Amino acid sequence: HKYATLLDSLQDAANLYPKPEGLKYSYGTAGFRTLANLLPPVMFRVGLLAILRSKRLAGATIGVMVTASHNPEQDNGVKLVDPSGEMLEPLWELHATTLANCPSTASLLSTFMTLVSHLRVDLDQPANIVYARDTRPSSPGLVEALEAAFRAFSDGAKVVDLGITTTPILHYVVKATNDKSGESGIPTQEGYMKRMAKAFKTLIGNRGPLAPLHVDCANGVGAFALEEFSKHIGDLLPFRPINTDVKTRGALNFQCGADFVKTKQALPPSVAQSGVLSKPDTRGCSFDGDADRLVYYYLRDGKTFRLLDGDKIAGLVAMYIKDLVGRARMHENNEPLKIGVVQTAYANGSSTKYLKSRNIPVRCVPTGVKHLHHAAQLFDIGVYFEANGHGTVLFSPSCLTTLREFQPDSPESANAIKQLIALSELINQAVGDALSDMLLVEVVLAYRGWGAEEWDAGYEDLPNRLVKVEVHDRSQFVTIDAERKLQYPTGLQDHIDDAVNKFELGRSFVRPSGTEDCVRLYAEAKSTADVESLTTMVTDLLTYYGGP
């Protein structure tokens, strides 16, 4: 058998990573995520799949990120990144789940060879992998399991370890490595920093230096990225980092970070206690644990917490781009460029109304970057943001060509084109990126001459709540209609509808989380009291239908 040596070596390595009995792993919203101590067998198998994927694509570089992002520190996770820097193709998510659940080494090897033949993988092709991890204490051990899979290939997969870095930097490096035209930038962390710094300086022009910005780094890897980036821009935008403790056990994402701020609708206690936001005209923002989400906030009158989440960022950015395109007087094939926004069901009703009233088309898709990203690709310039702060802007290849070749007919148009090109370089088009998105927000605020308060004035969010509800088995909750309705458990949706109809501007939906063991409940209505009542009603329904 031609691959006998490979199979022997895979067998020896796989025996060290047996799958615990009775566990069922699944590739969720952003890869596998669970308690870190349950993950070594998954890491090993993901390593195998990364190699298969790269060989299937004739040696294109595949990314592997070890992180559980916003989850608590005891969790960890892993996800694969496709050559374009995007999330793994959904069909291959199923193969990942299949491999992860093979109960024995024998079944793992036979499934592996079945995938090789069904997916027409030529094992003699080269394999190239780039991998990285966040700051979780469990990450180095999990990386060892991944590396064991790479080593099992005697022909040697070519691997690059980026060490501890942010998820978006890993996506960027994968995209830039595979883009041989060089248009996506130099495929290193330094290349990423320099490209963004250059674009930022172009976009800020003579509007700097900007007022200091307080940045909550969630005690995660974003602290390193922020520190590194600040060296590239000096005082143009002075950062005041908070929650940069990556050493203390249990600190990651604890009482801080974008997820905390969004779900609690409050400042991280550390930021509140410091009092830094009480001064007038001060704005702050929070990253999450792997720096792929961003939310902003400020204190109105120095007291009242005001959240500027992913929806507010989408509105700010879409209107800015619309402005620039208008000033550029740029059309593609004599058609105006199509600018659109992609949201999920979590988007506040007011944000959707705001965008539509300004003639910006809005699409709603299920949660998860892969869904938003693909929908955004249907526009010339597609802005996508989840309310939780995960998002980016995509420029279609033809739009970029038009931008580069466009002959402006006035200084104003030339300037707008220059800014749009710089914008396409400032933005991490591979995936949502807290650092890049933060600079984007700063650019727009500087362009408009706004502080956080003026930005906030665009529309008033409907009062809303997002809560986690523990259920016996979240897989019983099956959604339809871009997650806005439940198909199963049978009958539950009718009861939710009855509850919603009791409240003016009421809306509520329930969906199983793909990153945590819970279902998420979202509710909004005209008044805070109504939101509380609606949340209680739907929580009670969930307890009845799916309680432990």
Ligand code: G16
């Ligand atoms: C991940 C995904 C996001 C999603 C979030 C929560 O974010 O990348 O698209 O919104 O999980 O997903 P769910 O509600 O299914 O648990 P992150 O920042 O945790 O990687």
